[in-house]
Amino acid sequence: MPPTSVRSRRDFLARFGGGTGLLGLGALLAEQTSAPSARGERIGSESSNRESKIPHFAPRAKRMIHLLMNGGPSHLDTFDYKPLLEKYEGQRPAAVDLRTQRTTTGILKSPFKFARHGQSGQWVSELFPHVARHVDELCVIHSMYTDIPEHVSGLLMMDIGANQPNRPSMGSWITYGLGTENHDLPGFVVLCHRGHPRPGPTGWDSSFLPGACSGTFVDTYNMEPGKVLRDLRNPHLSRPQQQRQLELLQRFNRLQFEQTERDRALDARIESLELAFRMQFAAPEAFDIAQESRATLDAYGIGPKPTYFEAGSRKCGGFAEGALIARRLSERGVRIVQLAFAPDIPWDDHTDIHDHRPKAFECDRAIAALLDDLKSRGLLDETLVLWGGEFGRTPTTDISANKPGRDHNHYGFTVWLAGGGVKGGFTHGATDEFGMRAVEDRMHVHDLHATILHLMGLDHRRLTFRHSGRDFRLTDVEGNVVHDLIA
Numbered sequence: 172m173p174p175t176s177v178r179s180r181r182d183f184l185a186r187f188g189g190g191t192g193l194l195g196l197g198a199l200l201a202e203q204t205s206a207p208s209a210r211g212e213r214i215g216s217e218s219s220n221r222e223s224k225i226p227h228f229a230p231r232a233k234r235m236i237h238l239l240m241n242g243g244p245s246h247l248d249t250f251d252y253k254p255l256l257e258k259y260e261g262q263r264p265a266a267v268d269l270r271t272q273r274t275t276t277g278i279l280k281s282p283f284k285f286a287r288h289g290q291s292g293q294w295v296s297e298l299f300p301h302v303a304r305h306v307d308e309l310c311v312i313h314s315m316y317t318d319i320p321e322h323v324s325g326l327l328m329m330d331i332g333a334n335q336p337n338r339p340s341m342g343s344w345i346t347y348g349l350g351t352e353n354h355d356l357p358g359f360v361v362l363c364h365r366g367h368p369r370p371g372p373t374g375w376d377s378s379f380l381p382g383a384c385s386g387t388f389v390d391t392y393n394m395e396p397g398k399v400l401r402d403l404r405n406p407h408l409s410r411p412q413q414q415r416q417l418e419l420l421q422r423f424n425r426l427q428f429e430q431t432e433r434d435r436a437l438d439a440r441i442e443s444l445e446l447a448f449r450m451q452f453a454a455p456e457a458f459d460i461a462q463e464s465r466a467t468l469d470a471y472g473i474g475p476k477p478t479y480f481e482a483g484s485r486k487c488g489g490f491a492e493g494a495l496i497a498r499r500l501s502e503r504g505v506r507i508v509q510l511a512f513a514p515d516i517p518w519d520d521h522t523d524i525h526d527h528r529p530k531a532f533e534c535d536r537a538i539a540a541l542l543d544d545l546k547s548r549g550l551l552d553e554t555l556v557l558w559g560g561e562f563g564r565t566p567t568t569d570i571s572a573n574k575p576g577r578d579h580n581h582y583g584f585t586v587w588l589a590g591g592g593v594k595g596g597f598t599h600g601a602t603d604e605f606g607m608r609a610v611e612d613r614m615h616v617h618d619l620h621a622t623i624l625h626l627m628g629l630d631h632r633r634l635t636f637r638h639s640g641r642d643f644r645l646t647d648v649e650g651n652v653v654h655d656l657i658a
Contacts, residue, residue, distance in 0.1 A: 234505065248564075267607045313585050313600050314609035326369055355454075360508050360509075365390065369516050490533050564577030612653075
């Protein structure tokens, strides 16, 4: 059957090799990296997205680990100490008399003790005693703000730089701009335990960018290294046989690719099939934490069996395993790893702020171990670590509630960075005396994205992609690099 008689690539795949492990994984990766039919044109190099590319200027960071705290942890109970909350508890001063998503009536003091740590003397609450050991390596941004106090919109802004789900993710933009350092693994991997983090695949999709720039999602629950993704291994064909099959299939694909005006969805399929073949051998090793020493596992808090805790109706856990996998992927050249504290939005503590305690306990030790591990391996200086949620929490609560919590707060919140060229032991910006609004050196999410791209060697104004008649970028038409954070 000549390739010109094939009606569609789907017909051809079905006729040629349906059911083999390689094609099964290739199809899965293509689903995760499929691009819309509307064609976009690249600004700059036309090299494959599987190759490492030249940045705009010398980077301070080669890779990034994003520790995403889904649901919005309270800055007022973690890293932004506000002693006036105790003095004004139950009152509603003008500074906090702002509209919030739910009814709040008065100020709630933090039930957690704060102390200064390190030579920098940064304040950290008792919720993060292990992370507190690293304050002299943290660049704490107290003046973040975003647009909308709603989880999906806030997470979309943090993940894709827009409030609507129609843009490429930050990880996709970085992979598009820099490629990957490991030819045998995806350039962008998203880790979560027991399901998707909110807002789901939109948060790691490549949208109109080349499909190979999409994130590959891995659920770490009950994970077996050889079954990281379904159909990872082909049970029927040897490696040389798979190689010959793949070469034949790719020749047909490339013929059709040229005949269909370089169809971008088919381009993504071609790259995904090649990656699928290589991942059969690289992925099981990269995800096999059993190769680590008992001392390393203990440092992360990983016991013989995963531990779980209840967060409302959700069972959470497995963050420590994800943190160790993030380090293993990063040291193997994966450009972007996002580790979500999820599923869904477990930090959303409207009803009882004390519920922050088990969540912090779940991730504190693992985050500190990750920073120690990266530093001891000489990786921290070139690995940018970002910690934070989609917004913060209000200093106010409904004081009539039996167990008061905190509402969403997009006016001001805290994130921190470590490694990757940022100043350690440094604090940028501030919220007001009650922690309600960012008032000093305010920093929008667009500014955070612009600064991250800069640290990775990319100019956010030049990293563009022409789509639907205009040039798009991660920061849209906004964003400023905050040079004050850079060492």
